Amino acid sequence: MDVLLALGVIAFAVSTVASRRIARRVAPVALPVLLVGCVVQWLIEGFYWQVVPTYVLIGAAAGLVVAQLKWPGDAAVSRVRRLPMALARGVVGLLVVPAAIAWLVVPVPDLPRPTGPYAVGTEIFRWVDRDRPETATDSAEDRRNVVVQAWYPADPAARGGRSEYLDGLNRLPKNITMLPRCLMRGYHRIDTHGRTEVSINADRARWPVVLFSPGYGAPRAFYTGLIADLASRGFVVLAVDHPYEVAVTELADGTIATPRQHFLDNDPDESRYMSGQLDVRAADLRFVVDQLLRPDTMGPRLSGHLDTDHVAAIGHSFGGATAAAALAGDPRLKAAANIDGTLYGSLPQQTLTKPFLLVQSDHAETGHSDQFLTGNGALLDRMRAPGFRYEIEEANHYSFTDAPRFLADPARFLAAQLIGGSRGPRETQRATNDILAAFLQEPLGAGPADPDVAAARYRDIHGGRVH
Numbered sequence: 001m002d003v004l005l006a007l008g009v010i011a012f013a014v015s016t017v018a019s020r021r022i023a024r025r026v027a028p029v030a031l032p033v034l035l036v037g038c039v040v041q042w043l044i045e046g047f048y049w050q051v052v053p054t055y056v057l058i059g060a061a062a063g064l065v066v067a068q069l070k071w072p073g074d075a076a077v078s079r080v081r082r083l084p085m086a087l088a089r090g091v092v093g094l095l096v097v098p099a100a101i102a103w104l105v106v107p108v109p110d111l112p113r114p115t116g117p118y119a120v121g122t123e124i125f126r127w128v129d130r131d132r133p134e135t136a137t138d139s140a141e142d143r144r145n146v147v148v149q150a151w152y153p154a155d156p157a158a159r160g161g162r163s164e165y166l167d168g169l170n171r172l173p174k175n176i177t178m179l180p181r182c183l184m185r186g187y188h189r190i191d192t193h194g195r196t197e198v199s200i201n202a203d204r205a206r207w208p209v210v211l212f213s214p215g216y217g218a219p220r221a222f223y224t225g226l227i228a229d230l231a232s233r234g235f236v237v238l239a240v241d242h243p244y245e246v247a248v249t250e251l252a253d254g255t256i257a258t259p260r261q262h263f264l265d266n267d268p269d270e271s272r273y274m275s276g277q278l279d280v281r282a283a284d285l286r287f288v289v290d291q292l293l294r295p296d297t298m299g300p301r302l303s304g305h306l307d308t309d310h311v312a313a314i315g316h317s318f319g320g321a322t323a324a325a326a327l328a329g330d331p332r333l334k335a336a337a338n339i340d341g342t343l344y345g346s347l348p349q350q351t352l353t354k355p356f357l358l359v360q361s362d363h364a365e366t367g368h369s370d371q372f373l374t375g376n377g378a379l380l381d382r383m384r385a386p387g388f389r390y391e392i393e394e395a396n397h398y399s400f401t402d403a404p405r406f407l408a409d410p411a412r413f414l415a416a417q418l419i420g421g422s423r424g425p426r427e428t429q430r431a432t433n434d435i436l437a438a439f440l441q442e443p444l445g446a447g448p449a450d451p452d453v454a455a456a457r458y459r460d461i462h463g464g465r466v467h
Contacts, residue, residue, distance in 0.1 A: 034058055048107040049182050053099040104411035107186035111225045111405060112426050114193055115433075116232030118201055121154030122163045122194035123299060126252040129287045135280075136244035136260045145251045146284045147241040148291075149220055150302060151194055151231035153201040160195030164188060166221040167241070167250040173258045176247040177217050183406065193228050199301055204234075206307035208444035209292065211285050211326070211333075212239045215317030215341075215401070216277075217247050217259060222401050223316065226429045233437050235444075236306055238288060242281050274318070275345035281322040285313055286330050310334055310444040314436065316400050317341045320358075324379065327354060335443035337436055339400050340366070343375035350379065357388045357439045357451070359432055361395040365420025380466050387467035388451050390435055393460035394423035400432060401425070431458045 038055060114120055125148045134142035147167070154160070165187050166172075172181040200207070212227055214220050220227075220239035231237045241249040243257040251257050264273050291297045292308045312335040313323035320341025327336035328350040337357040358376050360368065380387045396419055398404060404412050404425045416422040434454040441449035455461045 035062075046186070048186050050102040050105070050107050053102045057096065057099045104408050105183055105406060106408050108189045109187075109402065109405040111190060111192060111402060112229065112429070114229040114232030115430060116153075116229065116234065118153035118203075118232045118234060119156045119158075119198075120151055120194045120228050120231050121158070121160065121198040121200065121301070122149060122151050122192070122196060122228075123301065124149045125291075125298070126250065127287070127291060127297075128252050132283065132287075134244070136262070144284075144287075145243045145257070146287050147220075147243065147249050147251070148288055149239045149241075150236060150298070151227050151239065152236040152302065153203070153207060153231060153234055154195060155199040155201055158195065158198035160198035163192045163194045163196050165190040165192055165224065166219060166248070168248050168256040171256045173248055173256075176219065177222070179406070190224075192224050194224075194231075197301075200236075200305045206305055207234065207236045208307050208310045208440070208446070209312070210235045210237045210440065210444075211288055211311065211313040211323070212237055213242070213281060213285065213313070213315035213319030213322040213326075214239070214246070215315075215319055216274075217245060218317070218319075218401070219246050219248055222403060225402050225405070225425065226316075226400060226433065229429060230433050230436065233433065235437075235440070236302070240284060240288060242284055245277060245280075271344060278318075278321055278325050278344050278347070281318075282325040282329055285322065285326040289330060289332050307445065312336060312440055312444055315339065315341065317397065321347060324350075324352070324356065327352060327356065335440060337439060338376065339432065340397055342369060342372040343379060348375040348378040349382070351382045351384055352379065352387075353384045355386045355388075355439065355443050356380070356383060357436070358390070359435060360389070360391050361397050361399060362393045362420060363391065365394070365396045383467040385467070386465060388435075388439060388464065389466050390451070390455050390461055390463035392423065392428060392431060392458075393462070394420070395428040396421035399423065399425050399428040427458070431455070431461060434458075435461075 035058070038058060041051070127146050127148065129144040129146060132144040133140065134144050166184065169184070169188050172184060174181055176184065210230065212220070212223065214223055220241045223239065227237050227239050243249055243251060244260045247259065249257050263270060267273055289311060292306060292311065296303045298306060311333055313326045313333050314320070314337040315323040316339040318341060320338030321343050323336040324338050324341075324343065325347055327333050328347065333354070335355040335357075337359065339359045340361050356379070358380065376389070380389060399421045402425070404415070404421060407415060434457065435451050438449040438451040438454040441447060452464050455463070
């Protein structure tokens, strides 16, 4: 409603400036409708910063209409009054620009509906690893928190409640992954397509588990579209937040944790720092697997319904490197997938003995570094198990995330011309999940499947099995 209202106000304002005749004929009907629309929008949807230029514009346009109705033509207007009228038209015309720009970032992003056969449930777990100190804080008493949001195939008859998109919505820091918090004022209204307090689907006794690690600094929430869709295909996806690196997350005691980076001396490219963070993240994933093996850790709705013999790890960007590192160091994991992630430390020299998948964005658009190309190439070359690599043309690094959906269609189109990603997040994520589901099927106990077949359903996806 909000964007449609803004378009209506902008069209009305332009018409008042362009033609007095149109203004005189349209205004008696259009102006009351738009004013009522503004009131209804405010009452139903609340205040967003994006609406301020729209409200100012409609007020100015209304004033111009009243003046034009009072003085129907320039011939009837004295020279004294003619200049203010021209200035008024100019002001209204100029106000169209900020009103249009304000709506380039949508107040409530629209996430895609999951494409799998299952409804989706979700539940958040905030755990504390008593065996690990929290090295990011100053207190020696602090222990490592790991926050996990489970997304799972749900009972289709259960209604449940709406899940919140982002941790700490009422207590956000000034910026969240370079985005100012004012942009997220309406994010409590995002439909994640996941429902809380719903039972897991009873079609299977136990469901395979996939750990998901997000990109560096990115909250797990920014992958909701991808994760919810994967859960709808028959996986329990455990999305992990890594506190004090992620932009914002809520700890077990209710604290809102924000980044605390401790960069190292003599580390100009931050490779040593990133290698250390990779170790922290891999330990987080090992702790999650530990929790899965403890009775009743997953609560009454999920405990006993997870196939803990079939667990894989996937991730995007730095999270993809985390998944690969976890596979190299944890024999309990059956497979891993790296979505567009650069590898750090000694990881490229590891020899993986279980299946590994690399899905990457268009190199021509993302411009992957030499470290990305040589590191992933070396890891795949050393494989002693099936290895796959696919490149999705017209997808950029952010196409796997919800970030493009934070923009209105015109802004998304402009961004695609500047930084790539014209395939769009919907098709990019659907293709990625088709490939992921086919890749994970055999190592997670569901029988053989061919990722090449999944990739072939889409145009301009290149690659295949490399080992």
